[in-house]
Amino acid sequence: MAATDVDVFSNEEKRNLSLGGHVGFDSLPDQLVSKSVTQGFCFNILCVGETGIGKSTLMNTLFNTMFENEEASHYQNGVYLRPRTYDLQESNVHLKLTIVDTVGFGDQINKEDSYKPIVDYIDTQFENYLQEELKIKRSLFNYHDTRIHICLYFIAPTGHSLKSLDLVTMKKLDSKVNIIPIIAKADTISKSELHKFKIKIMSELVSNGVQIYQFPTDDEAVSEINASMNAHLPFAVVGSVEEVKVGNKTVRARQYPWGVVQVENESHCDFVKLREMLIRVNMEDLREQTHARHYELYRRCKLEEMGFKDTDPDSQPFSLQETYEAKRKEFLGDLQRKEEEMRQMFVNKVKETEAELKEKERELHDKFEQLKKLHQEEKRKVEEKRRDLEEEMNAFNRRKVAAETLSLSQPLKKDKDKKN
Amino acid sequence: MTASSRYRSRVPRPEDAEEKEYVGFATLPNQVHRKSVKKGFDFTLMVAGESGLGKSTLVNSLFLTDLHKDRKLLNAEERINQTVEITKHTVDIEEKGVKLKLTIVDTPGFGDAVNNTECWRPITGYIDQQFEQYFRDESGLNRKNIQDNRVHCCLYFIPPFGHGLRPVDIEFMKALQDKVNVVPLIAKADCLTPLEIKKLKERLREEIDKYGIKIYQFPDCDSDEDEEFKRQDKELKESTPFAVIGSNTVVEARGQRVRGRLYPWGIVEVENPSHCDFVKLRTMLIRTHMHDLKDITSDCHYENYRAQCIQTMTSKMNADKRVESPIPILPLSTPDVETEKLIKMKDDELRRMQQMLQKMQQQMHEQDL
Numbered sequence: 001m002a003a004t005d006v007d008v009f010s011n012e013e014k015r016n017l018s019l020g021g022h023v024g025f026d027s028l029p030d031q032l033v034s035k036s037v038t039q040g041f042c043f044n045i046l047c048v049g050e051t052g053i054g055k056s057t058l059m060n061t062l063f064n065t066m067f068e069n070e071e072a073s074h075y076q077n078g079v080y081l082r083p084r085t086y087d088l089q090e091s092n093v094h095l096k097l098t099i100v101d102t103v104g105f106g107d108q109i110n111k112e113d114s115y116k117p118i119v120d121y122i123d124t125q126f127e128n129y130l131q132e133e134l135k136i137k138r139s140l141f142n143y144h145d146t147r148i149h150i151c152l153y154f155i156a157p158t159g160h161s162l163k164s165l166d167l168v169t170m171k172k173l174d175s176k177v178n179i180i181p182i183i184a185k186a187d188t189i190s191k192s193e194l195h196k197f198k199i200k201i202m203s204e205l206v207s208n209g210v211q212i213y214q215f216p217t218d219d220e221a222v223s224e225i226n227a228s229m230n231a232h233l234p235f236a237v238v239g240s241v242e243e244v245k246v247g248n249k250t251v252r253a254r255q256y257p258w259g260v261v262q263v264e265n266e267s268h269c270d271f272v273k274l275r276e277m278l279i280r281v282n283m284e285d286l287r288e289q290t291h292a293r294h295y296e297l298y299r300r301c302k303l304e305e306m307g308f309k310d311t312d313p314d315s316q317p318f319s320l321q322e323t324y325e326a327k328r329k330e331f332l333g334d335l336q337r338k339e340e341e342m343r344q345m346f347v348n349k350v351k352e353t354e355a356e357l358k359e360k361e362r363e364l365h366d367k368f369e370q371l372k373k374l375h376q377e378e379k380r381k382v383e384e385k386r387r388d389l390e391e392e393m394n395a396f397n398r399r400k401v402a403a404e405t406l407s408l409s410q411p412l413k414k415d416k417d418k419k420n
Numbered sequence: 421m422t423a424s425s426r427y428r429s430r431v432p433r434p435e436d437a438e439e440k441e442y443v444g445f446a447t448l449p450n451q452v453h454r455k456s457v458k459k460g461f462d463f464t465l466m467v468a469g470e471s472g473l474g475k476s477t478l479v480n481s482l483f484l485t486d487l488h489k490d491r492k493l494l495n496a497e498e499r500i501n502q503t504v505e506i507t508k509h510t511v512d513i514e515e516k517g518v519k520l521k522l523t524i525v526d527t528p529g530f531g532d533a534v535n536n537t538e539c540w541r542p543i544t545g546y547i548d549q550q551f552e553q554y555f556r557d558e559s560g561l562n563r564k565n566i567q568d569n570r571v572h573c574c575l576y577f578i579p580p581f582g583h584g585l586r587p588v589d590i591e592f593m594k595a596l597q598d599k600v601n602v603v604p605l606i607a608k609a610d611c612l613t614p615l616e617i618k619k620l621k622e623r624l625r626e627e628i629d630k631y632g633i634k635i636y637q638f639p640d641c642d643s644d645e646d647e648e649f650k651r652q653d654k655e656l657k658e659s660t661p662f663a664v665i666g667s668n669t670v671v672e673a674r675g676q677r678v679r680g681r682l683y684p685w686g687i688v689e690v691e692n693p694s695h696c697d698f699v700k701l702r703t704m705l706i707r708t709h710m711h712d713l714k715d716i717t718s719d720c721h722y723e724n725y726r727a728q729c730i731q732t733m734t735s736k737m738n739a740d741k742r743v744e745s746p747i748p749i750l751p752l753s754t755p756d757v758e759t760e761k762l763i764k765m766k767d768d769e770l771r772r773m774q775q776m777l778q779k780m781q782q783q784m785h786e787q788d789l
Contacts, residue, residue, distance in 0.1 A: 052582035074586045109588050110535045156581055157611070158472020162496035164534050185581055188611035190681050204496050254613055257694050259686020267684050 040094035042145050043283060044125075046081075046177065047099065048118060048169065049154025050106035053184045058152075058239035059099055061252065061263060062275055063088065066241065067099065076104030079117045083146075098146060106165060115169040122148055122176045126298040147295060149286045150213070150278065151177045154184040155234060159193050161200045170210045176294055178213035178286055180278070181205070186236035186269050187254060187261045194236055201234055215277060216285050229277050235270035238263055460519035462568060463710060464550075466600065467524065468543065468592070469577025470531040471499075473607035478575075478666035479524055481679055481690055482702055485511060486668070499532040504542045525571060531588055540592045547571050547599045551725040570722060573636070573705070573713045574600045577607040578661065584623040585631075593633045599721055601636035601713050603705075604628070609663035609696050610681065610688050617663050624661050635660075638704070639712055656704055662697035665690055 047055040056069040067086060083100040100121070105114055125147045132143050151173060155166060173179055181201065183189070189197060205212060212233070215226035240263050244253040253262045263271050278286075307327065467475040480486055510523045527543055550570045557566045574596060578589055593602050604624065609617060628635060638657050667690045671680040679690040690698050705713075 050581065051586075054581075071583055074582060074584060107586055109591065110537050112535050156472070156579070157608075158470075160472040164496050164500040164502070164532060167496040168500060168534055185611045187683070187685075188580075188608050190683055208497055256610070256613055256686065256688075257692075258688050259683065261683075261685050 037093055039141075040096060041283075042096040042098070043287070044098040044100065044146060044148050044150075046102075046118070046122075046148045046151040047154065048102045048105060048151060048173075049184060050156060051104065053154045053156060054239050055101060055152075055154055055184075057241065058154075058182075058184070058237060060241045061239040061271065062279070063097070069101075072101075072103050074107045076107060078108065079104045079114050081117060081121045096144070100148065111165050114165065115172045118169070119172055119176065122173070123298070126176075126295055127302075129295065130299055130302060147290055148177050149283075149290045151179045153179055153181045155181055155201065157183055157185050157189050157197075157236075159189055159197050161197075162204050167204065167208060167210070170205070170212075171208065174211040175297065178289055178294070179210075180213050180274075181234040182274065183234050183236040185238065187238045187256075189236065198232075198234060198236070213286070213289070215282055222281055225276075225281065229273055232270060232273055235274045235277075237271045237274055238269040239271070457518055460521060461710075462521040462523070463714070464523040464525060464569060464571050464573075465705075466527070466543075466547075466571045466574040467577070468527045468530055468574060469607065470579065471528070473577040473579055474664075474666045475526070475575075475577055475607075477668055478577075478605075478607075478664055478698075480668055481666040481698065482705065483511075483513065483522060485513065499529070500534050502529045502533045504529045504539050506542060506546045523569070530592075536588055539588075540595045543592075544595055544599060547596070548725070551599075551722055552729070554722065555726055555729060570717055571600050572710075572717045574602050576602055576604045578604055578624065580606050580608055580612050580620065580663075584620070585627045590627075590631050590633065593628075593635070594631070597634040598724060601716055601721070602633075603636050604661040605701065606661055606663040608665065610665050612663065621659070621661060621663070636713070636716070638709065652703075656700055659697055659700060662701045662704075664698050664701055665696040666698070 045059070047059065049055050051072050051074055056067065060066055065088070067084065080103055081100050082103050083098055085096060085098045088095045088097055102118060105118075108114065129143070129145065129147055132138055132140060153166070153170060153173075155162060170179060170181070183194075183197070183201075186194065215222075215230050217223040217227050217230075238254065238261055240252050240254045240261075242252065242254070243250045244255050244260055244262075246253065246260055246262060251262050251264060253260045262268050266272050307323075465479075467479060469475055505528050507526045507528060508523060509526070510521065513520050513522060525546070530539055530543070533539065547570075554566065554568060554570055557563065576589070576593060578585065593604070596602055606612075606617070606620060606624070612620065638653065640653075665681065665688055667679045667681050667688075669679070669681070670677050671682045671687055673680055673687045673689055678692075681688045681690075689695050693699050
């Protein structure tokens with residue numbers, strides 16, 4: 001009875017009603033906001049670029065603080081990632097910022113595997129989150145989310161086009177993370193060259209099917225500014241933490257003999273645009289995209305790999321429980337089979353070793369017998385010789401005695417002969 | 421002071437010669453000057469470095485011509501598996517009656533692929549090829565018109581975006597240090613502040629020392645040169661590697677039209693010594709040390725190559741007597757290992773016999789006494 005009642009209710013059409021007075025649930029967003037603020041936000045940035053291209057300086061400039069960073073060397077054997085977490089606060093908003101640096105990127109002579117550590121790192125973060133989600137006792141609300149929300153790809157300002165390494169790496173990363181390409185050290189490119197460079201880069205990305213992050217244009221509040229910013233990609237940035245006096249103000253800038261490049265001057269570089277887009281306008285959207293698009297894609301691939309499906313061959317929805325049971329049985333079966341195999345192998349090995357040992361024993365025994373025989377032979381020979389020798393000795397003694405008795409009977413005659 | 425004026429100031433004028441035994445061979449430098457102007461000079465310059473570091477722009481700025489008119493630059497995807505090519509451009513330029521046949525050897529594709537193992541092999545192959553060609557010509561029967569295509573100088577462009585030398589830079593320079601004069605340059609120096617340039621130069625000099633890379637060293641100037649020249653020379657030596665900027669465009673700065681780059685925050689002048697070392701590079705490369713580069717190439721690198729070549733050839737010949745030597749060579753003056761051993765043995769024997777002889781003589785002497 002209860003089941004049919006429920007069915008009836010769920011088939012009913014949803015109706016729009018108008019309110020008679022002010023109820024007050026328009027404060028829901030505010031409640032959400034205050035809850036988020038107390039919870040704190042977390043944001044993870046991945047900076048990919050060659051050594052020395054200005055990643056650390058740009059981070060310092062963006063967040064207006066000095067994150068401790070030693071200069072990296074050019075002689076790393078491979079690429080490795082270095083995540084650092086910082087706690088920042090502005091007004092009453094807490095931000096747990098994680099900056100992941102790629103150390104050694106672009107330095108090796110053979111760069112074919114350079115993208116692998118980066119992809120592995122991103123996948124690991126997704127995996128950790130997935131594990132947490134699948135736990136029985138899970139605490140997602142205070143889980144420290146380490147998934148990368150944004151990847152800033154630093155392009156070297158050659159003025160011609162992308163490097164081959166850039167293209168290969170971005171293609172591998174575009175389905176896993178939001179990529180914003182930026183042109184680093186842009187104070188080496190003049191305005192006209194910059195225009196051509198940007199067009200070339202974007203056309204190369206498009207023709208190779210690289211999906212970079214597009215600022216969302218569906219929310220009317222920010223759609224206009226986002227749309228105009230999309231046209232300025234990739235941003236040409238200059239980073240600096242040094243302050244220079246220009247006019248009567250002190251601004252962050254780089255001082256050259258021929259002029260001063262001001263970081264926050266929009267006609268000098270696109271730093272302000274980057275800051276606007278990255279931090280002030282679209283941070284939340286980046287996090288959402290990471291969770292809703294990239295993470296879901298990863299999860300789907302991973303679960304499909306493990307053998308889970310949403311529908312079984314008869315197109316009936318599978319319950320996760322049943323799938324789990326099936327999986328477990330399969331797994332146990334596998335385990336047993338493996339155990340059997342191992343036991344067999346062990347028994348075989350033991351038999352083999354036994355047989356070997358027996359062989360060896362027999363051999364040893366044979367040798368012993370042989371040696372014994374030899375020894376006896378030798379002993380016999382020696383005995384014979386001894387007897388011969390004894391006989392000889394006896395014969396000699398007898399002759400000696402005989403000679404002596406003979407000589408005793410004629411001693412005087414011999415002496416007389418000698419004297420003459 | 422330019423080179424030619426130095427010579428002129430040395431030639432003694434006839435009024436200075438007090439003795440009537442003024443022979444007149446002090447005019448030899450003038451004669452050399454005349455002859456060389458008639459003959460003309462040639463110079464081969466190689467530029468190497470990754471794409472986009474401004475090599476072609478710098479060459480255009482150095483020689484004030486436009487060498488690369490229609491260049492086809494490859495896309496990133498085409499460069500993933502690119503091999504290094506060697507392209508040659510030859511131009512004849514003339515200044516004040518002195519003719520120069522300039523050859524620029526470019527190496528497009530160097531360091532551009534994803535896997536750059538041994539990407540310098542085509543380059544060392546090319547240099548060796550030029551040496552071989554010259555070797556054959558020199559050993560030929562008709563030596564009238566030998567074309568010297570040997571590479572006299574290699575400008576290696578180091579990107580300014582890093583913290584110093586990268587592994588590929590070290591490998592390249594080590595592979596080429598014994599074949600050609602390597603002059604490292606810091607490319608696109610307009611992205612570095614003066615302090616950063618200083619730090620980078622120190623870093624590079626340290627690393628070049630540390631890894632034992634033999635780059636081209638300026639010869640020390642003689643002690644009888646004048647002070648100005650010595651000072652210039654010292655300045656030159658202290659500012660290696662040169663930090664250069666190149667430009668194809670002429671801009672208006674401080675009321676003059678100069679080669680430079682126009683930025684919203686200022687104008688970089690290529691020929692301004694306080695902006696970059698372009699002037700120093702040009703002075704060194706063209707105005708003072710061009711001939712020295714050629715001399716070192718022919719006296720040092722080429723001779724090394726030739727000696728090596730001859731040794732390998734004769735050792736091969738010793739193995740296979742039927743192969744005739746393609747070039748006339750003198751018999752080996754350096755004995756190989758086996759004959760040396762033999763000689764040593766014989767020497768030892770001789771010495772022993774001599775000692776025995778001496779002993780016997782002494783004995784006889786004693787016996788007589």
